[in-house]
Amino acid sequence: xxxxxxxxxxxxxxxxxxxxxxxxxxxxxxxxxxxxxxxxxxxxxxxxxxxxxxxxxxxxxxxxxxxxxxxxxxxxxxxxxxxxxxxxxxxxxxxxxxxxxxxxxxxxxxxxxxxxx
Amino acid sequence: xxxxxxxxxxxxxxxxxxxxxxxxxxxxxxxxxxxxxxxxxxxxxxxxxxxxxxxxxxxxxxxxxxxxxxxxxxxxxxxxxxxxxxxxxxxxxxxxxxxxxxxxxxxxxxxxxxx
Numbered sequence: 001x002x003x004x005x006x007x008x009x010x011x012x013x014x015x016x017x018x019x020x021x022x023x024x025x026x027x028x029x030x031x032x033x034x035x036x037x038x039x040x041x042x043x044x045x046x047x048x049x050x051x052x053x054x055x056x057x058x059x060x061x062x063x064x065x066x067x068x069x070x071x072x073x074x075x076x077x078x079x080x081x082x083x084x085x086x087x088x089x090x091x092x093x094x095x096x097x098x099x100x101x102x103x104x105x106x107x108x109x110x111x112x113x114x115x116x117x
Numbered sequence: 118x119x120x121x122x123x124x125x126x127x128x129x130x131x132x133x134x135x136x137x138x139x140x141x142x143x144x145x146x147x148x149x150x151x152x153x154x155x156x157x158x159x160x161x162x163x164x165x166x167x168x169x170x171x172x173x174x175x176x177x178x179x180x181x182x183x184x185x186x187x188x189x190x191x192x193x194x195x196x197x198x199x200x201x202x203x204x205x206x207x208x209x210x211x212x213x214x215x216x217x218x219x220x221x222x223x224x225x226x227x228x229x230x231x232x
Contacts, residue, residue, distance in 0.1 A: 043224045093160050105151060108160035
């Protein structure tokens with residue numbers, strides 16, 4: 001089945017530093033990837049839609065200058081949390097859809113637990 | 118606009134008992150509906166999906182769900198719970214099957230299975 005690899009699984013960083021999270025589709029091409037944020041015991045909140053070769057589309061209330069998204073190829077999207085602060089600590093999950101299948105479900109990475117100290 | 122309501126943030130069943138997780142949706146167009154499962158500190162795994170074909174959808178791990186348009190529901194069931202079913206379950210809805218469709222998730226239901 002379709003596999004999405006997300007790296008790193010856990011990261012701890014100091015306040016003010018930047019962190020990059022990678023999301024790769026391993027056995028399919030993904031023209032569109034989605035980045036979610038999940039707070040403890042809550043649902044997933046869509047942050048942005050990453051489109052290969054073009055700018056990401058951010059959801060209302062998400063700071064695009066703080067959460068930089070790059071989708072340089074059909075198998076890789078990255079999320080960079082810039083100048084991280086403790087309130088950015090969360091579980092970030094990426095997902096991707098197989099571009100070769102209509103109504104393909106989203107395939108999710110295993111998430112990245114970000115802790116900002 | 119579309120939305121999903123999962124009734125019951127926590128459901129507890131005994132091993133071997135019926136599992137019923139409730140999901141109601143709101144959508145202005147015929148919806149696509151999904152159930153995902155999440156184990157601790159992991160991403161989401163697709164259990165099953167409804168895409169306007171058969172109203173009774175069978176998924177992995179013995180789960181199934183029935184789409185009922187008149188009740189705007191898509192409840193998830195499993196005849197006999199197993200300890201390994203303990204996890205968080207999310208219902209999700211999309212109003213489009215196009216390449217850029219987005220999913221709207223419910224708040225999730227935590228399923229615990231007692232021995």
